[in-house]
Amino acid sequence: MVRFGIVGFGLHAVKRLMPGFALSKNCTVTALSRRDMAQARESAREFKIPLAFDSAAELSRSAEVDAVLVTTPNSLHLKDVLTVIEAGKHVLCEKPLAMNAAEAREMVEAARRRNVRFGVAHVFRFDE
16 A cells, blocks of 8 residues: 655645545555645545645655655645655656756656656647
């Protein structure tokens, strides 16, 4: 069972991610983070998620998290992804991955250095 943490637990997590996790037999959400700790606690209570944090750094340090979904605003992806990688956690980032190619390369290089799995949640709807 893969234990996920969700950084930036907002409307996307509520509407898109949690319904999928509810159907999964192979993974679960054990932690979430929001900028506002009161909102983080409320979301954790509502979705029966054991741990609530107010930062990516705190969530990433949790021994109860194996991998992290980064769903923060696009401009925060670099900072949050690097934080997760430095903690040694596998990471899946929502699209767009980065604000530019240099940021994307920085993330990829950091993941290689720390030997963690790293991906971007992007759907290719066609191939022509």
